[in-house]
Each structure stands twice: as C-alpha cells, then as structure tokens.
Amino acid sequence: MATLFRENPRFSDRHPLGGIGQILAKLHLDGPLLAGLCVLCAFGLVVLYSAVGQDLDLLLRQIARLSFALIALLIVAQLPPDLLRRWTPWGYLAGLLLLALVLILGEVGKGAQRWLDLGVRFQPSEIMKLAVPMMAAAFLHHRSLPPRLTHLLVIGTIIFLPAVMIAVQPDLGTALLISAAGVLVVLLAGLRLRHVLALAALAIGAMPVLWHYMHDYQRQRVLTLLDPQSDPLGAGYNIIQSKIAIGSGGLFGKGWANGSQAQLEFLPEKDTDFIFAVLSEEFGLLGVLALLTMYLFLVGRGLYIAAHAQDTYSRLLAGSISLTFFVYVFVNTAMVCGLIPVVGVPLPLVSFGGTSMVTLMAGFGILMSIHTHRKLLPR
C-alpha cells in the first residue's frame, strides 16, 4: 500500500507559491479558498462597520468571532476525510439527541427554543447543517450510484427527521436550509429523472400542508412578499425600506457610511439579515457585483474541489457544502431585494453574529481537508 499511495508532490515539493505554499500545505490549507475567504471577510467588516453605526466595540466583537471561526476551520482541515466519514454517524446521532433535548427543554420554557445552555449557549441545529449532508454522503459512500429507491427512503429519513425537529422549534428557515443541504447530496449522487420529478411533485404537494402548520407571522411574511403595502408597519416595512435602500444606491452608491436609509435608522436589522441592503445603498451596483464575485469564486473553488475529490463521500460532501453555501447567499440576497419571502437567513460571513459563522468556516475546513488529503493514484 505504501508504495501505491504517497503524498501528492504538488503540495510537498516545488510549490508554485514557494515558502508560503509549503506552510499552507503543512497546515492542510487551500491557498485560493483561504485567500477568497480573507478578502470576503475583510470586505464584510468594512460594510459591517458602517452598518453598526461606526461602533468599534461591535466590530471588535465580530473580529473575535471571525478569529474563533477561522480556528475552527484550521482544526477541521487537519482531520482526514476518511476519519470524518467514520465519525459521521456518531456526530449525527449526537446532533439528534441534542435536538431532542432542546425540544424537551422548550416544552418547559414555553415559546421558541433554539438554544441549549451547556456552559456555552449554542444551537444544536448548527451541528445539523453539516451533520445531515455528511450522514447522507456517508450512507451513499459504499452503495452503487445512482441510488435505488430503498436507499432514497433511508436518506429521506436521515434528512427529514432533524428537519422536522428543527421546524417545530419553530425555525422553519433553518429546517429548509438543512433539508436543502441533504437533498443536494442526493441530487449530486445522480438521482434518476423520474425521482427528481416525484420529489418536485412531493414538494409542491407539501406546500398547503406547510402553510397549515405555519405560524401567523410566517404566513404574514409570505403574504407580504405579494403585497408589501398591506402591512407597512410590520412585515412589509422591512422590504419597502430595503428596496428603497438598494434602489437609491444606484450604480456607484452613496459612499461608505453615507447611506441615509441605513444611517438614519430607516432600515431595520441593518447589521444582520438586511446588511446586503446597506452594501447596495453605500457601494452601489458595482460594490454588490464585487461581493457576488467573491461569493461565486468561493463556490466555484468548492465545486472544483468536489470535481477533484477521490471518493464518493468526499465528492458528494464537497459538492453539497459548496452549493449549500451558495443557497445561503442566494436566499439572503433574493430576500433582501424582494424576490422571495423574508426568512431569517443572514448574509454568510458578512452579517453580524457568530453562531452560523463557525459552522460555515468548519464547512470550508472540510473542503480544504478533502483537497489537501488527496492521495496520488498510480495511473
């Protein structure tokens, strides 16, 4: 075996980036991905500083969170994909147990319950954002593709059990995103066309059921998308103000920290879910295109890594992580410019707040691990 596989010389010897490249390779980091993340985060901090009203304390807190998330990335990148795959079922099981705990404690505490207080407060649904696609990929790893119907049923359970548990918290947004991450694995695995159609039919059929179980405020958000003026103070207010912010930004924007919508407090949640509107107002279409380019680069690099991955698990997982990241970007930007209903999804790595940041960076850590732990196949 040792003679068949040895370290990929691209990462050990004559590296194109020279000394830095060697360090990166030693740390199992992917240069392009890391550079892209750094540029994006730096740009994000610039926008955030304006959005929080030039409050240095808040900015420092965000930087602290970013650093913590980067450490998570660094740690995850050291774990070889084979090891991750073997740990996957345990991680998934632990996530399920924690979700059940949240539900039980939620019964006691009344109202919405997403947090678990185990010394540090965290949301078990965050674990599931990675554990669900990992479990789905691990399940398909040994099986022949495209998956058979019985396998699809098992994966369906893997995905929708935690999704339902999160949906009743109630956190419909996260439940849908987690389902998306799992479904993406299946689609990448090569789902047959008739299965895709059946799935689509099922999704459309589920909509009235979903509507029935929605909370009033969630229904309101959907209705508001169709007619924002119907509720100008409540749910419609956000969309009206955010469209004014984006539209008035124009091509070049009003300038950094100069957006009247954002700075005069017209725009609600401007440092979290609606930070994209601040960017659009102050940096204009050009600024937005720059940001979207950065996101596309990260997604593209992720898909490249998926294409070059060497086993089914890595391949499916890398593809799912990259595409899920894109789903976050799309859902947030489309929501802020009024294309889809308001769901509580932050703009990844830019919005203020730290819970999802650690998960995102851990995801990128997995991508790097997959890419840097490849073996040279004898061909």
Added chain:
Amino acid sequence: MQRRAPIKDAGAEHRLFMNRLLLASLLVVLLIGLVVGRLIQLQIIEHDHFADLSQGNRVRIEPVPPTRGLIYDRQGIILAENVPTYQLELVPEQVDDTDATLQALIAEGLVGEDELPRIRMMLDNSQRFTPVPLRYRLEEPELAQFAIARPRFPGVDIQARLIRHYPFDSAAVHAIGYVGGLSRDELDQMEDTAAYAGTTQIGKTGIEQQFEQLLHGDVGHRQVIVNARGRTLGHVPGEEPRPGHNVYVSLDIELQLVAEEALAGRRGAVVALDPRNGEVLALVSTPGYDPNAFAAGMKPKEFRALSTDRDQPLFNRAVRGRYPPGSTIKPMLGFAALEEGISGLNHNLFCRGHFSLPGSSHRYRDWKPQGHGLMNLHDAITQSCDVYFYQMSTEMGIDTMHDYLTGFGLGSRTGIDIPGETAGVVPSRAWKKEKFSSRANQVWFPGETVIASIGQGYMLTTPLQLAAATAAVASRGVRFRPHLALGYEDSLEGTFHRYEPDALTPVAADDPIHWEVIINAMRDVMQGESGTARAVGMNAPYSMAGKSGTAQVFSVGQDEEYNEDEIDERLRDHALFVAFAPVEAPRIAVSVIVENGSSGSRTAAPIARVVMDKWLLEDRGGSVVDDWPERHPDPSRLARNASGIAAAD
C-alpha cells in the same frame, strides 16, 4: 476504498457526478443572474424613483402603543388606570454644551447628581436627534419651576407620558398585581414582538399578568416626517391603536379595605368567596406593597429592600402561603365519618384530655388538658375536641381522610385566574411513598394519621383552598372554581363579555342530613352555648357558621407546657378561622389566617366577622356587570380611556 461493493462502477459514477456538478453550476449562474437582474432593475432602471423616495420621502413609520385597558371592581370602581406623568427630556443635537446644561439643571435642583451616570450612558447610546429622559415623574411645583427656567434651556423640554396608576395603592395588590418595565427576556419569549412595538410596560403579576393579552390592546402606527438629519418635524396620523379591553373583577374594594384594615399590622391572609359561583370578593395578604412604585420604575435599592424584608410583603400568602389547616378541617372529617358510617350522631366517646394508640404509651394531647368529658360528633366540632378526632382517624385511616379532603379541593391548585398558586399537601400512603426516597421514610405510621386528623403533620393548605373548601361546605357540596375576573368590556364595541362560573365536581352526600349535622355544629361554634367562637358570633343579627383552627409552628415536648408568654412572637401558633353566612342560604365564605396569632377563635374569628358584617349588613352582593346593556346605554364613555392617547402625545 478496498471495501467498495463489487457492482460499484467508479468510472460511470464519476461521470454521473461531473454531469450533475455541471448542471448545478449552470443553476448557480442562472440564480445569480436572477439576483443581478433584479439589482439592475432596482439600481439602474428604477434608480430615480427610489432615489426620490429616499430623498424626498423622509418619513419614518413609528409605532403608537395602545392605551392599557382599565381594571374595575364589581361595583365599577377603578382599581387600575393610566395617568399622564411629565418627564424632562433633552435632545442632544439642540444643545450646544451638554455638560454645562446638565450642571445648570443640577444647580436648579431638577436633576439629581446621582442620575448623571445613567444620563451619560443614555446620551452615548442614542442618536443625536432622539430625546433622552433626564427625570421621570415631575411634580407640579417642578413643572412650574421649569416653565420659568425654560428659556435658559434650549433643547430641554417636558414630555407627557401615560403610566399605570393604582388609586388604592397597596389595596388588593396581591390580586390585581402590577405592571413593570418590559424586559429583553420577555420580548424574546414573545412570538409576535411587533405587537409590543412602542410598549414599555407589561403585567408582572396578578390580574395584570393573567389578562395581559386583553389589557394590552393593538398597536397602531403613524408616519413621522423627519428632516435630512433625521429630526422629527411633524406627524401624519396612520392607523389608530386599539386600546386594551377593560377587565372587571369580582372584588369589592370596600370589602377588601375593611378586611385589610382588620388584618393591619399582622402577617396573614383573608379570602372571601361567594359560595354560589366562586367569585372572589376579597383577597388579602398582609403586609402588602405599593404597586405604583413598580409602575413608575423602581430603583434596584428599593426593590432589594422589598424582596429582603423579613415580613415578605411581595409574597402572596393568600394563594401561595402553605399553612397547616389545624382544626378547620374537622367539619370535613366529621362529614367523612358520617358518610363512612364510622360515627353516627349518637356515637359517644369520653375525652380524658389525651389519647394513646393501642400498645403505645405515647400520649397525643387534647388542647384542653383536663379533657372535654362525654362527646358526640356535634360537641366534638363545637368544642373542637381533639381526642374525638384522634379516635375517629384510627378507624377511618389516612387514605379515606385523604380522599374526602381532596374532594373538597384541599391539597391541589384551585385554578384561580391569577398566576403563582401553590398546591399544598394532603398526605396519603401513596403520597408518602412518592415523596420520600429512602425505604424507611416511605412507611406510613399510625401516629401520622392521628396528627393528620387535627390538620397537623404533613398537611399544608393555602388560605384560598380553605375558603373554597368552606364554600363547598356552605353550599352543601356544590363547588366552583374560585375566580377574580367577571369578564371584560370590549374597548371598541362597549359590549360586555361575561365569564360563566366554572362548576367543579361536587362533594356528594349519601344523605343530605349529613350536611346539616356538621353545618349545625359549625353554627354552634359561633352561636351555640359552648362554641369556641361564641364570643364573636353570639350577638350577630344573622346566622353564621364557622370553625377555628390553631396551627403549631413550634413543637412542644411531651411533658412540657405550651406557654405563650415565654416563646418568641414568631414561634407562636398560627391562628385560623373559616366561616360562612347566612347558614340557610350562604352568600359569603371566608378564611382567615393570622401568622403567629396564637388563637383562631380570639384573633382570626373577629376578622371573619367584620368581613361578613360588611358584606351582609350592607347587602353588597350586586355588580355593575349585571344587566350590562341597561346600565351602559352609551358606549361613548369609552372615550375616557382612549383620550389618554392625546395626553401622551
């Protein structure tokens, strides 16, 4: 990789995957194109339109909080209202030198030196055009004083705001509750925080908490026109807020005040119920506290003083206090004995002043050391003979006692419509087994049955439970859930929505004569020749029935004497009394507990008498919510509360 299934075709699978990846990439590009297209539409094509909106349209939409509903007593007297108060505010952008202005205001005596840190913190954290409150609750003379000094303080002004006010101060505070500042945690617990936009206070206890949804109302909004720097220039009215509904409670504030006065200076509780429907007529827990202090914003120091007070003024003794019921349960146990055929009317027993279980030398003492002599059930209740009940309990057993007492509602929450009620304990074999973990402690001892028969030992009841159980005796077994809310008046329609009394499982009697036997005995407690409380009831112009009780706080050794003068006041026995009247058709049932009051018949019974006198002699049974439409032909009177909005502006 060695464990791959044999049918796995790596090449084909990789091609399939690449295929899908390509498809996904196309979808990514398509979706990004969609977003970019939308952005081009908003930022390039419709840019002028939105630029106009953001430039010319400097309109901010602001919530207008609703005025909180009022709380009335049964006679229509206001127990909780909203009054305007005046606060001093400073707008930072209109003040050149904030420090000098603050110093001048301190010199004027309008702002306290100790308020400075709070004001500075608020100044640092607010927009330059947002008013910062400097002083809450300005008094009239201060208003006049500032009116004169005003030209010297540009950018400082007086704002009117509505705050909750309780005209009777501490009266009925444990029933009505109070409102306090809406906290971050409370907001987080809410499903729809938009409903509380602009609201600063929320019900914290009592009726104010229980009926928060009715009292709060619906938020409205208005458009605020601001200048280029965001300062308010004027308002455009939008949707009016809907004031909260007005809640009517069954309390009679005059009866409440009489009861509070009777209990003044002591720690204790009084609960008065209408046995015919479960309406709570008075609910007293002393000492009380002033809810206005909470509504106006309490300093942490004041709150700490209240919450650490040795007399626990914040503690609602009436629904949360757990006391041994003492002899007040004897009529119910007597009823049980009749029902079970253990004690007939002619069953006699000779009381020598003490009782011992067979084969034991331990003496359970009667409160009367020389004994009561020959006793039947009637005499045993009127003279409160302990030995009679000791003997009876050994024949009945704890589980039967438990079943009857819980049937009267003791040992479980009554379901009253204010939060925080406790259940208390009526022990049984099963209860003890569950309560204790060690095997040795789980065993029920015969001696425990003996002391349970006089309401001691594990048994704990709340004053509210005792009142409800007494009401059940008074109405010959018919039971209602005790409740405070009679209903609410719709703030827009003016119609009254009445809550119907909630009937509970009645206490059934094999023979109605059993009720009359024990009620007759209770009547003789107060109006018979040898009753323990005859001094209190003898001269009354109406018939009444009652039972005294004394609950041990301090246990006396087997051969010692209980000497009141020698022990600390806080270790003296609790005094209890339950009563109802008139005996033939009861309209009121009362329970009284005076902590460390020593004697039920001497300390607690007179309080019960005062409460019943007030209610029956003044014939106070009616309520303004009866025949609502005839009494309230003109709904425009609602403008009284709605007009508060104008005052707040």
